[in-house]
Amino acid sequence: MNDPLNVVGRSVERSDGIGHVTGRTVFASDHVVPGMLHLKMVRSPLHHARIRGIDTSDAERVPGFVRALTAADVPHNRYTILGLIGVEPEEEFVLAEERVRFKGEAMVAIVAETEEAAYEAVAKVHLDLEELPAVFDVEEALKPGAPVVTHWGNNTFMYEGHPCRRVRLGDVEAAFARADHIVEGVYDTSPIEHAPTETTGCIAVPEANGRYTVYTNTQALYFSLDNTSIILQVPGNQLHFVGGTVGGGFGGKVDVIVEPIATLAAMKTNRPVRYVYSRAEEMQVSSTRSAWRIYLKDGVTADGHIIARKVTSYADSGAYSRQTPYALTKHAANAAGPYAIPNVSIDAYCVYTNRQPTSAMRGFGVTMASFALEVQMDKIAELVGLDPWTIRFLNAYHDGDMKPHRKLAEDATLIETMQAAAALVGHDLAPDLKAMTSAPRGRRGEESGRP
Amino acid sequence: MASTIVTFELGDDREVEVMVRPMTTLQTVLRNQLGLTATKEGCRQGGCGSCAVLVDGEPMLSCLLPVEDVAGRRVTTLESLTPTEGLHPIQQAFIDGYAFQCGYCTPGMVIVAAALLDHDSAPSVDDIRWALAGNICRCTGYGPIVEAIGAAAETIGAGQVEEPR
Numbered sequence: 001m002n003d004p005l006n007v008v009g010r011s012v013e014r015s016d017g018i019g020h021v022t023g024r025t026v027f028a029s030d031h032v033v034p035g036m037l038h039l040k041m042v043r044s045p046l047h048h049a050r051i052r053g054i055d056t057s058d059a060e061r062v063p064g065f066v067r068a069l070t071a072a073d074v075p076h077n078r079y080t081i082l083g084l085i086g087v088e089p090e091e092e093f094v095l096a097e098e099r100v101r102f103k104g105e106a107m108v109a110i111v112a113e114t115e116e117a118a119y120e121a122v123a124k125v126h127l128d129l130e131e132l133p134a135v136f137d138v139e140e141a142l143k144p145g146a147p148v149v150t151h152w153g154n155n156t157f158m159y160e161g162h163p164c165r166r167v168r169l170g171d172v173e174a175a176f177a178r179a180d181h182i183v184e185g186v187y188d189t190s191p192i193e194h195a196p197t198e199t200t201g202c203i204a205v206p207e208a209n210g211r212y213t214v215y216t217n218t219q220a221l222y223f224s225l226d227n228t229s230i231i232l233q234v235p236g237n238q239l240h241f242v243g244g245t246v247g248g249g250f251g252g253k254v255d256v257i258v259e260p261i262a263t264l265a266a267m268k269t270n271r272p273v274r275y276v277y278s279r280a281e282e283m284q285v286s287s288t289r290s291a292w293r294i295y296l297k298d299g300v301t302a303d304g305h306i307i308a309r310k311v312t313s314y315a316d317s318g319a320y321s322r323q324t325p326y327a328l329t330k331h332a333a334n335a336a337g338p339y340a341i342p343n344v345s346i347d348a349y350c351v352y353t354n355r356q357p358t359s360a361m362r363g364f365g366v367t368m369a370s371f372a373l374e375v376q377m378d379k380i381a382e383l384v385g386l387d388p389w390t391i392r393f394l395n396a397y398h399d400g401d402m403k404p405h406r407k408l409a410e411d412a413t414l415i416e417t418m419q420a421a422a423a424l425v426g427h428d429l430a431p432d433l434k435a436m437t438s439a440p441r442g443r444r445g446e447e448s449g450r451p
Numbered sequence: 452m453a454s455t456i457v458t459f460e461l462g463d464d465r466e467v468e469v470m471v472r473p474m475t476t477l478q479t480v481l482r483n484q485l486g487l488t489a490t491k492e493g494c495r496q497g498g499c500g501s502c503a504v505l506v507d508g509e510p511m512l513s514c515l516l517p518v519e520d521v522a523g524r525r526v527t528t529l530e531s532l533t534p535t536e537g538l539h540p541i542q543q544a545f546i547d548g549y550a551f552q553c554g555y556c557t558p559g560m561v562i563v564a565a566a567l568l569d570h571d572s573a574p575s576v577d578d579i580r581w582a583l584a585g586n587i588c589r590c591t592g593y594g595p596i597v598e599a600i601g602a603a604a605e606t607i608g609a610g611q612v613e614e615p616r
Binding site: 013014016017018019020021022023024025026027029030032194195196197198199246247248249250278279 | 483501543
């Protein structure tokens with residue numbers, strides 16, 4: 001009973017609790033470093049424009065101005081966050097070059113002695129921009145003649161040479177032909193900003209040993225370190241990233257946006273540099289959850305079995321893809337839902353538009369699929385005259401069922417989860433639903449050793 | 452414009468003197484000049500409550516407060532609210548009730564709760580919610596926070612712990 005490692009069934013005090021309630025927890029922006037400079041960003045005022053010129057001469061005359069950084073100062077300016085796991089092509093610019101693709105895109109970093117001086121100098125950078133047509137809707141972006149956002153000529157992320165992530169099982173068209181009902185729906189979701197209470201930021205400090213200590217609130221410390229190493233073309237062992245304390249993240253702090261440019265500024269000035277987003281930047285510039293549009297077409301039998309499901313999904317990646325290509329892959333693996341459907345076709349597009357870039361947020365790719373699918377399930381239930389519980393038990397997958405992406409379902413628990421949920425909300429399930437298990441079809445639960 | 456010298460009382464027993472440019476906020480002075488970083492900066496526009504401090508016992512948003520306005524007044528930050536030994540009953544209740552996730556809103560929550568319990572030793576749930584109306588928690592932990600403040604009120608009310616001030 002006194003085993004300190006046996007914590008099941010006991011409350012254990014959080015190790016960071018005293019720090020949090022006394023305010024002694026040190027968050028990234030709590031580091032106050034002597035001689036610290038402040039970095040503020042000149043951002044694109046337009047959604048899409050060609051850059052004809054940038055004039056920093058007035059900004060340089062602001063008292064306290066120290067340095068301006070543009071694309072030419074960044075050793076490896078074009079990168080992609082997921083390049084670390086082999087995703088191509090490099091497509092995002094640390095500082096804009098030639099074009100800006102969304103309103104708020106980083107163009108010129110201003111480093112100054114005080115925040116006030118940095119803001120004043122930012123306001124005095126003159127931009128010569130030629131506005132270009134912009135596109136804000138995923139399907140508009142795929143039409144011929146749409147403004148091209150990317151540098152490779154079309155507005156989709158390419159999956160092994162295809163404009164979408166594709167999943168195929170069986171023959172949906174043949175199944176639609178023999179279905180009793182066809183149920184169609186289109187589902188739109190909005191972008192969502194994580195809005196962490198602590199805004200994204202870091203402080204980069206040059207050390208006497210030639211290394212740079214970077215205090216950051218990233219959710220992905222080594223992702224940030226490795227990408228900074230690539231962007232600045234310095235060995236990783238020159239970078240010492242200190243993090244782990246995140247004042248709210250929810251996926252919003254996995255992109256590598258502030259550390260490379262703050263570290264570059266520290267290198268160029270040999271001074272500590274603080275780059276912390278304002279609340280406005282957090283809301284208007286940092287990645288959001290993508291907006292999605294999902295088309296569903298289901299073939300259903302008169303007794304409520306879904307025999308075919310066709311999914312066409314478009315995620316609005318915004319101007320750069322960040323972690324969104326991965327979201328589409330995850331989406332494609334889950335877009336038929338936790339249901340046993342023998343004929344499935346999924347096309348999932350990661351589409352570029354001139355909106356704020358999008359990236360990770362809690363269950364991204366899957367959450368939106370669940371929204372669309374579960375509304376669709378209710379529609380089907382109503383159409384065939386079943387209650388919402390029964391339609392889900394009827395179609396739930398069991399161990400051993402083939403999923404659309406050709407993996408066998410293992411440890412399926414949808415049926416047991418729904419039984420537990422029904423009990424919690426006081427819903428009395430019909431005896432046949434209560435008796436169901438996720439055991440492989442054609443066998444009783446007790447034979448497979450499952451409850 | 453020239454800087455001015457402002458003096459104010461910090462906690463119960465410390466007078467501080469700072470030199471500031473006009474319109475410098477109390478938040479900036481606390482964090483950047485005095486190194487008191489328990490006072491957080493979530494929005495710097497009066498929207499989140501993470502920078503709350505007490506001025507003469509009343510909760511105020513230090514991000515909107517020019518430090519000249521607290522000249523001669525008593526400012527209580529979370530550092531000065533925390534006893535030398537142990538914890539304030541509100542702090543202990545937050546730990547016991549798991550009333551935080553990331554911890555960034557916690558200092559502001561504790562400060563506002565302290566002001567509430569100072570005025571009202573037995574607040575209703577609605578009173579607690581009203582007191583927290585200006586404080587945002589994005590990890591969505593409001594339930595445990597409200598419960599923890601209620602628990603702290605009971606602890607103080609039962610006289611189990613003398614409220615340190």
